[in-house]
Amino acid sequence: MPNSVRTFADDEHVWREGDRAFHCAIVMSGFLVGQKIVGGRNQILSVHVPGDMPDLHMLHLLHMDHDLCSAGPSTIAFVPHTFLNHLLVDSPTLTHAFWRKTLVDAAICRQAVANLGSRDALARVAHFFCELAARLEVVGLLHEDQFRLPFTQQNLADVCGLSTVHINRTVQELRRCGLIEWKAGVVTLFHRDELACVADFTPEYLHLSEGKRPEIHPLPVDAF
Amino acid sequence: MPNSVRTFADDEHVWREGDRAFHCAIVMSGFLVGQKIVGGRNQILSVHVPGDMPDLHMLHLLHMDHDLCSAGPSTIAFVPHTFLNHLLVDSPTLTHAFWRKTLVDAAICRQAVANLGSRDALARVAHFFCELAARLEVVGLLHEDQFRLPFTQQNLADVCGLSTVHINRTVQELRRCGLIEWKAGVVTLFHRDELACVADFTPEYLHLSEGKRPEIHPLPVDAF
DNA sequence: CGAAGTTTTGACACGGATCAAGTGAGGTGG
DNA sequence: CCACCTCACTTGATCCGTGTCAAAACTTCG
Incomplete structure (x- = not known):
């Protein structure tokens, strides 16, 4: 698969609420969390471990409804939606x-x-x-x-x-x-x-x- | 679509945890809730309104991981998975x-x-x-x-x-x-x-x- | 070695749980 | 048509789990 790999430091954002994604993230190592500020607190909505695709839903939804953020250092691979879409059609x-x-x-x-x-x-x-x-x-x-x-x-x-x-x-x-x-x-x-x-x-x-x-x-x- | 319609009284179960579903429910009128007993309490996990398909996920998962239950009287249409699967293939x-x-x-x-x-x-x-x-x-x-x-x-x-x-x-x-x-x-x-x-x-x-x-x-x- | 962030501890406050009793309103049978 | 029953809603008193605040101990790292 065509992909680009990027490393994230602790607490670095992959996507923010409202973002439009054109790539899917795949967790190669480390942890990602989905989170959102609500009522003054930060609420973690989901925890993603290596092998997960935390934003797979963005293939079909236009805007992120929460932040995606690394917890600890992590390495993430990004695959273009266009590629995945072609793959899925076939x-x-x-x-x-x-x-x-x-x-x-x-x-x-x-x-x-x-x-x-x-x-x-x-x-x-x-x-x-x-x-x-x-x-x-x-x-x-x-x-x-x-x-x-x-x-x-x-x-x-x-x-x-x-x-x-x-x-x-x-x-x-x-x-x-x-x-x-x-x-x-x-x-x-x-x-x-x-x-x-x-x-x-x-x-x-x-x-x-x-x-x-x-x-x-x-x-x-x-x-x- | 081939379907059979059934009415449910208040608090009647559509599926129970562990069930295997061969039909998809579509809420025609009334409300369905997904729920589960946890820690001695009943926790409602989701509320489904008319037009919703509360068990669409059962097309791909084998067993219900929670109960599906009517809240108030409701009428539900059931469509066979086999039919939906053929539809989706095409x-x-x-x-x-x-x-x-x-x-x-x-x-x-x-x-x-x-x-x-x-x-x-x-x-x-x-x-x-x-x-x-x-x-x-x-x-x-x-x-x-x-x-x-x-x-x-x-x-x-x-x-x-x-x-x-x-x-x-x-x-x-x-x-x-x-x-x-x-x-x-x-x-x-x-x-x-x-x-x-x-x-x-x-x-x-x-x-x-x-x-x-x-x-x-x-x-x-x-x-x- | 110092600074900043994390974990730990204690004292106290408060939101919500629990328990218990009372008030309705709808349904049923006499 | 009324007496009764049941179930949902309401109210008050009290208790407990968790939050808040503040400070101390420990860690990590530049």
Whole structure:
């Protein structure tokens, strides 16, 4: 694919709200977050890990409705929309794959709504770690329940809709319970099952292990 | 389109979490909500108005990750996936339109994250009314800033992640300020601009008035 | 070594939850 | 047509989770 790669420092903007994008970003390394100032606070709407295409939706929408910003240093590849559009015209399969990717992002977003609307601070933070671990595992960035996370506690506060002070106390509680460690930008999960229990986390919404999309004329079930 | 129409009473389930769907629902009248029990509470993740296709994502995902449920009586049309898939194979334009629809739903979901994460009760409720009015206006169900809403205050509480008691007080405050009226299942917005101000509502994220998707070989800009 | 940013701690304030009781309004049966 | 029941809405009192403010300890880096 034709592409140009660019590196971003911590807290550098890839797109801003209102921007019109002519390229799709692909996270090669590091983390990107979708965010927006609302009610005087910065609210992180989505977290994107390597392999994600955080602005795939811009293929069909005219203007960004939030900022896209690096959290920690990251390297991003940009592919022209024109190229992708030609690709998609020729390949229904690829179209479905891309579409599906945006649908999984939407499912993750729905889960965030559930998280913010109905869980207390401890469960929210625990859920964040569980989800991130699950997603990083898929792309091979989780090693022995351990992963790099170049976030400040402020970032985590912006994800969880909490104050930094309270995030700090909540993270300490998770540490005290022996569930996680987080220092020098590295997170370790000590008891993933217990953490998942605290978080009320189940990974189904990530739609990870679902079989491939069936052919349009489905095969008999026992063909699988 | 081949379709079967069914009516649902208040609080009847269309799909449940884990279900596999072989038809797409289209809301003909009434309201559907996507919801999920989380942390002992019922959290409404999305609200669907007539014209919406609340489970369009099930064309590509295997299992529902939340319940779909009627709020108030509603009539729903069901179209077989097999039919839609054939339609989409033949029409890239329609594929883009459907894809785009799921992307707008995702944008609305992101806004819900912002809402729950960063706004206080008053702004959340006000935002809900603003958004719903804007969406109903598009489908011609808003008449003189007035629309039918067959919700209980409990439903609204589930949308906003608040208790019924507090929803009640918040709605009363909006009434006291002369911003809304809500009785007998009919909502009236008295000062939409002021309400939008309280809610910090801007409709861009609904991506309503954006021009149509340009052709893949774009025309010169002054062609519009 | 100093400066700036991040994490930690404590004291206190407040928004919203919870609990409990009371008021309606619509639906049903006698 | 009225008595009753149920469910939604309303109100008041109290409690708790989280926010805010302010300062101290620690880190990172120039």
